[in-house]
Amino acid sequence: MGRIDDLANRYVDEWAELSPLGATYTGIAGHDGLTDDFSPAGFEAQAELTRRTLNDLDVIEPEHESEQVAKEAMQERLGLELARHDAGAAAELSVVSSGLHALRGVFDVMPTEGEEAVADIAARLNDIPRALEQYKTTLRTEAEAGRVSPRAQMLAVAEQCDAWTDPDRDDFYRGLAGRLTAGGALAAELTRGADAATAATADFAEFLRDELAPRGREKEAAGPERYELASQYFLGAKVDLQETYLWGFAELHRLEREMDAVSAVIAGSGASVAEAVAMLDADPARNIEGKEAFRDWMQALADKAISELHGTHFDIEAPARRIECCLTPTSDGGIYYTGPSEDFSRPGRMWWAVPEGVTEFSTWREVTTVYHEGVPGHHLQVSQALLRADSLNRWQRLLCWCSGHGEGWALYAERLMDDLGYLQDPGDRLGMLDGQALRACRVIVDIGMHLELEIPRDNPFGFHPGERWTPELGWEFLRAHTRVEEKLLRFEWKRYLGWPGQAPSYKIGERIWLQARDETKHRKGADFDLKTFHRDALNLGSLGLDPLRKALARL
Numbered sequence: 007m008g009r010i011d012d013l014a015n016r017y018v019d020e021w022a023e024l025s026p027l028g029a030t031y032t033g034i035a036g037h038d039g040l041t042d043d044f045s046p047a048g049f050e051a052q053a054e055l056t057r058r059t060l061n062d063l064d065v066i067e068p069e070h071e072s073e074q075v076a077k078e079a080m081q082e083r084l085g086l087e088l089a090r091h092d093a094g095a096a097a098e099l100s101v102v103s104s105g106l107h108a109l110r111g112v113f114d115v116m117p118t119e120g121e122e123a124v125a126d127i128a129a130r131l132n133d134i135p136r137a138l139e140q141y142k143t144t145l146r147t148e149a150e151a152g153r154v155s156p157r158a159q160m161l162a163v164a165e166q167c168d169a170w171t172d173p174d175r176d177d178f179y180r181g182l183a184g185r186l187t188a189g190g191a192l193a194a195e196l197t198r199g200a201d202a203a204t205a206a207t208a209d210f211a212e213f214l215r216d217e218l219a220p221r222g223r224e225k226e227a228a229g230p231e232r233y234e235l236a237s238q239y240f241l242g243a244k245v246d247l248q249e250t251y252l253w254g255f256a257e258l259h260r261l262e263r264e265m266d267a268v269s270a271v272i273a274g275s276g277a278s279v280a281e282a283v284a285m286l287d288a289d290p291a292r293n294i295e296g297k298e299a300f301r302d303w304m305q306a307l308a309d310k311a312i313s314e315l316h317g318t319h320f321d322i323e324a325p326a327r328r329i330e331c332c333l334t335p336t337s338d339g340g341i342y343y344t345g346p347s348e349d350f351s352r353p354g355r356m357w358w359a360v361p362e363g364v365t366e367f368s369t370w371r372e373v374t375t376v377y378h379e380g381v382p383g384h385h386l387q388v389s390q391a392l393l394r395a396d397s398l399n400r401w402q403r404l405l406c407w408c409s410g411h412g413e414g415w416a417l418y419a420e421r422l423m424d425d426l427g428y429l430q431d432p433g434d435r436l437g438m439l440d441g442q443a444l445r446a447c448r449v450i451v452d453i454g455m456h457l458e459l460e461i462p463r464d465n466p467f468g469f470h471p472g473e474r475w476t477p478e479l480g481w482e483f484l485r486a487h488t489r490v491e492e493k494l495l496r497f498e499w500k501r502y503l504g505w506p507g508q509a510p511s512y513k514i515g516e517r518i519w520l521q522a523r524d525e526t527k528h529r530k531g532a533d534f535d536l537k538t539f540h541r542d543a544l545n546l547g548s549l550g551l552d553p554l555r556k557a558l559a560r561l
Contacts, residue, residue: 008069010077014401017059021405024052027112032404033347038116039126041133044105044140046147053091056084072397075557079549083406086239093235094153096144100504101162101497102340105141106210109134110170113182114334115344124188124196131179131199135206142213149221157222159504160214167211169337171204176336179203226477228456228506236507241410241514242550247453250514252462254449258487259466261443268439271432283489286433292370297333297360300367304356305331307373308380315381319426319537322381325350326389329380334359341375343384346392348404354385361493370433374420374441383416391547402547409508410551414515417445444488448502448509451480456506477503518551522558
């Protein structure tokens with residue numbers, strides 16, 4: 007093992023001490039009863055570790071190709087993390103990403119069986135009041151420096167806190183305690199912790215409403231400086247935002263033409279997409295009643311994909327052939343993947359946070375989601391990197407994540423499954439195209455709203471030509487060009503406004519993955535093999551998309 011790998015592995019150890027929550031998320035054992043320091047000093051301690059690591063990394067020469075990849079990946083990722091810290095990332099608060107969400111979400115991936123596991127949960131529950139008080143101090147400190155999130159996001163997060171703490175809604179912490187097995191003093195500690203966490207979260211909602219929201223930004227648009235840094239961070243690449251914005255219109259137009267063609271197959275010549283959707287939704291064979299039944303359907307499809315792709319288009323090692331499909335105990339509306347623990351004792355999991363009141367599910371919409379979150383999407387991508395201990399250091403296997411690389415691959419995986427013949431059913435294919443269209447909408451709306459760009463006068467949809475984007479126009483555009491149920495779409499729209507640059511990383515990331523594949527194919531000519539390309543690319547682990555293209559060019 008070379009010096010870069012040694013440095014990377016030391017970084018993981020020190021990082022896990024500073025971020026016990028992060029350690030749990032990534033499956034690093036030994037930290038499950040502890041909670042991060044959410045004070046300004048805690049955020050600064052993590053930044054100082056990053057600065058020191060970058061300084062040490064700068065003077066080490068790679069000893070071989072795998073270390074060259076590791077050095078480039080670390081310099082790119084850690085450098086942007088530090089830039090975001092210096093720009094006030096600690097102040098960022100949105101409906102999907104904040105210190106509050108890290109505290110709540112960690113319980114979804116913690117072990118629950120056995121006295122030690124329950125004791126760890128009780129300890130963390132009892133620590134939430136301390137952590138949230140520290141987090142308030144950080145948010146106040148950032149606000150004094152003029153760094154605040156939009157007021158609308160603060161109020162939306164407060165509403166999430168309401169749902170998590172309401173006995174008639176999610177009642178998350180008390181519900182968690184009620185599902186665990188404990189007796190005697192541990193049971194009392196668990197109940198005390200659940201009550202304390204619930205009260206602290208409800209109090210945090212009032213803090214947001216009464217103290218922080220009045221200081222929040224009125225305008226939700228991030229502006230050029232914030233947005234350019236965010237875009238580069240989430241993509242791991244610098245792109246021409248104006249060119250990408252215009253490409254989004256062309257890509258959405260292309261997808262909608264394809265959707266028109268598939269709709270004609272489903273509902274007859276000349277049928278609209280809306281008519282095809284209505285026909286699919288009216289088909290009892292394409293609908294499932296009940297959350298648990300829908301989860302079981304996802305599990306069966308995920309298992310089938312793994313079984314059929316292994317040994318044909320991919321070689322999937324045994325530990326990665328297990329995935330769990332799960333329902334979250336909250337109703338926020340998100341769909342996401344969490345990776346396995348380092349030793350695979352905790353499997354990779356596909357999560358669905360079903361919105362309140364939703365009880366019926368359309369399978370035609372979600373076939374492609376299973377491929378996105380499972381195999382050949384995130385589960386294959388994350389698991390394959392985790393199993394490469396022979397060529398990837400612990401930072402690469404456990405901590406490195408770039409949204410453009412990861413979400414871009416998962417969207418590429420959806421298209422790949424179409425190419426491989428897994429979406430021959432026209433309903434399933436319409437679901438894939440509709441999902442792709444949503445991601446193209448994200449490119450247009452996210453860049454447009456946050457940079458307050460002019461809507462092209464010659465846009466192919468005749469949508470408000472020449473006007474400037476606003477959140478209201480963003481919502482109108484999403485409603486006109488997606489078939490997402492309104493509650494889910496509301497969550498999506500709020501997410502874009504509060505997390506600038508992340509949502510476009512899916513479609514832009516897919517675009518760069520396709521470009522990288524074409525570049526490799528051109529370079530290798532007759533020697534190009536698709537299965538080999540996928541294997542070699544995924545074996546590089548997660549990294550920014552600019553470093554990915556550099557590394558692929560050297561293969």
